[in-house]
Amino acid sequence: MAKDKANAPKEKNTAFQSFRHAREKGSILYRVFALVIDFIIIWLLYQIAVVVFGAPDVNDYVRMQEVVQGLAKDAPEVIERMRLWQQSFITYLGIGAAYEAIFLILLRGTVGKLMFGFRVVSNNADRNIILCKLLLILRAVVKALSIYLISAIPFIFLCLTTFGNAEARSGFDLFAGTKVMYKRREKSWLSLSNRR
Numbered sequence: 001m002a003k004d005k006a007n008a009p010k011e012k013n014t015a016f017q018s019f020r021h022a023r024e025k026g027s028i029l030y031r032v033f034a035l036v037i038d039f040i041i042i043w044l045l046y047q048i049a050v051v052v053f054g055a056p057d058v059n060d061y062v063r064m065q066e067v068v069q070g071l072a073k074d075a076p077e078v079i080e081r082m083r084l085w086q087q088s089f090i091t092y093l094g095i096g097a098a099y100e101a102i103f104l105i106l107l108r109g110t111v112g113k114l115m116f117g118f119r120v121v122s123n124n125a126d127r128n129i130i131l132c133k134l135l136l137i138l139r140a141v142v143k144a145l146s147i148y149l150i151s152a153i154p155f156i157f158l159c160l161t162t163f164g165n166a167e168a169r170s171g172f173d174l175f176a177g178t179k180v181m182y183k184r185r186e187k188s189w190l191s192l193s194n195r196r
Contacts, residue, residue, distance in 0.1 A: 027168065027182050028162065028163065028168065030116040030117075030118070031113075031116070031118065031162065033112070034110070034112030034115065034116050035112060037111060037112035037115060038112040038113075041112070042092070045095050046092050046095050055088070055091045056084055056088040056091055057084075057088060058084075058085070058092070060088075061081060061084040061085045061088060064077065064080070065081075067081075089148070093148055096144055097140045097143065097144035098140075100139075101136065101137045101139075101141070104120055104137075104139070105136055117182055117183045118180050118181065118183070119180070119181050119183055120139075120180055121179060122178055123173075123177045135176040135178065136176065138175075138176060139172050139173075139176035139178060142172060168180065
């Protein structure tokens, strides 16, 4: 009897198998690459805003480090340094939210996502197109606000939820009722996923 149990074929965990095969192979890695590309683009846009429009520069904040060493917390230089940090951080987040919202509305994906063949689509096919566009804007704004108001830890957690469900939906996708779909490789700008 014990031998029969040992020789019996092991049952596959069908829930795990469906979870594992629900995603395109390598899609999570490509989404991380897409995120890095988007961060670089946002940083470049931020630098353009600093040079062209005189937006607050985070480098001024860094340069003031030596000036404020040893000063009291309520010293004017310390307060000015913190003001610079707040303004540059808000500017960076605003540019990031605008970048994401504009590209999601027009092309259904940021440059990074488009390069790897991803599109952000509604999870509900019957949803009104105007409501879909508004939710995409809200998705971008909520992402920026989550970084600004409740720090990076909840933001990272909301991003990590991508790994916790078969559709690879982040917390922001769950909030806005969207999901990131992987389109056919031939239509992506970089067909890196052809390497199997």
